[in-house]
Amino acid sequence: MDKHIIHMDQDAFFVSVEMRKNPELIGKPVIIGGSSDRGVVASCSYEARKFGIHSAMPARMAKQLCPHAIFLRGNMDEYSKASHEITHILRERVPLIEKASIDEHYIDMTGMDRFHGCMKYAHELRARVIKETGLPISFGLSVNKTVSKMATNECKPNGELNIESPRVIPFLNPLSIRKIPGLGEKTFIKLSDMGIRKIETLSLVSPSHISALLGKNGISLLQKAKGIDHSPIIPYSEAKSIGTQSTFKSDSIDVTMIKNLLTAMVMDVAFQLREQKKLCACVTLTIRYSDFEDVTKQAAIPYTALDSVLIAKTKDLFHQLFQKRKLIRLVGVRLSNLVTGFEQIDLYKQSEEQYALCQAMDKIRHRFGSHSIAIASTMKLDL
CATH class of the missing domain: 3.30.1490.100 (DNA polymerase, Y-family, little finger domain)
Known part of the structure; x- marks a missing residue:
């Protein structure tokens, strides 16, 4: 039986919380983080991303790319409260949920398709979060955590994408290996130097070769390139x-x-x-x-x-x-x-x-x- 895993991720979460508080920021290049020369970008609006700005970029470089960007120090207390709001809405309505980070959740709906259409239910969940919090959210639905997360990333912002089992490989193959969760910059450079830039190319590499090149991490990346991920949903618990x-x-x-x-x-x-x-x-x-x-x-x-x-x-x-x-x-x-x-x-x-x-x-x-x-x-x- 195919699994049905939903990955829900807030769109530019910290920026969205600031925009909910101050609607005048909507549509403007907003950057959350330190604005000094030693500061870094912690989050940025999609308008700012059009200038090439991204998380972890030095603030000095972000200013050069977008001099008219609005820098905000942010408020972690407000972001934490918003995160709890979203978790509360979701956990009351699904059988199994994992809080993967402050702004993303995995939901296991396996077996529930007999009672609800999983895509229809995921759509209703997303609509509920948007209505009750006023915060944008996107989701991907697929057969495991890796593919559902990649689906979310492809349909953001403000999107929904269902990748059913027969479509997993056609969905993955044309994508850059950069899109694989957990593939870092050093690994990307090493694989790119060997001519491996697309997921399809990576999926054709032999296990022995990738293992010799990247060790255990290489085998994990190879499986992800083939759409394989057996990692379970870890139930969210306040007691952790x-x-x-x-x-x-x-x-x-x-x-x-x-x-x-x-x-x-x-x-x-x-x-x-x-x-x-x-x-x-x-x-x-x-x-x-x-x-x-x-x-x-x-x-x-x-x-x-x-x-x-x-x-x-x-x-x-x-x-x-x-x-x-x-x-x-x-x-x-x-x-x-x-x-x-x-x-x-x-x-x-x-x-x-x-x-x-x-x-x-x-x-x-x-x-x-x-x-x-x-x-x-x-x-x-x-x-």
């Missing part, structure tokens, strides 16, 4: 999280030491978050007192993976929780409501220096180990 806790050698009421410890703990889990290419939208703090009473408090936050934001929120939760002035035995930090994403989007509200600092520290951790660098205030912790 990462965290850590620490029990003291002796119960303590040393607030300075505890806050320094929380800083070190948050930096550890934030590094794990970035390693997994995830963002979180909820921070939970747990305190266990010496009499084994546990108290917990959590807070929703804009999607982030930056140390500075998470440390500040964790300390704020600590001040709210620590009211009894009793000895503390244990503290725990957990980051939840995770989605796939990159820390760059936090540049909207955080200084570029903070982002650069996280990148530099992560590079040191990769080279010398996860505990090779720390903030000075956490260096003398003895637990």
Whole structure:
């Protein structure tokens, strides 16, 4: 039985949220991101894209390509809320949904064609999102996640495309290999140098040859070029999280030491978050007192993976929780409501220096180990 997988993706999501708030931006070249010479483009309107502007482009280059573009720092809090709006609408109406990132979802409608025409139902879902949120969205429907995502990319903006099983290969073959999800720039250059620029050409390469050239990733790309993708839909769950806790050698009421410890703990889990290419939208703090009473408090936050934001929120939760002035035995930090994403989007509200600092520290951790660098205030912790 063929699968029926829907890939739904917001059109220029962050820009669309800004346009919903300020309709005067509609039809204009809008860029979200830092506007300084060190800034990068995090998102841009389709009008801006006509000038060759794209995500991750240096802001300085974007200004040169489109001097009259409107630069906005953006508001991650608003984008997070809009993302939750869309997820809520979809998850109430489908049997199985995966939140793949802040602005895209996969939906498994396999077997539901007996009760609903999958294309008709996908169309109704899209119309519902547009009506209730006022935000544009596109979708692709096909036999697996790879083809449905590629279908979405081909029909954006504001489009719908159904690629049924017999049409998968004819749909894929003429496309550039650039269109394959997960194929990076270095791989593109390597394949292009060998004359492999179209998906059809890639699909004809022998497994042994592509494996020798690109390793396991080559086999995965070859399968995608043939329209094969067995990756499952991973059910969306708010409980998905990462965290850590620490029990003291002796119960303590040393607030300075505890806050320094929380800083070190948050930096550890934030590094794990970035390693997994995830963002979180909820921070939970747990305190266990010496009499084994546990108290917990959590807070929703804009999607982030930056140390500075998470440390500040964790300390704020600590001040709210620590009211009894009793000895503390244990503290725990957990980051939840995770989605796939990159820390760059936090540049909207955080200084570029903070982002650069996280990148530099992560590079040191990769080279010398996860505990090779720390903030000075956490260096003398003895637990």
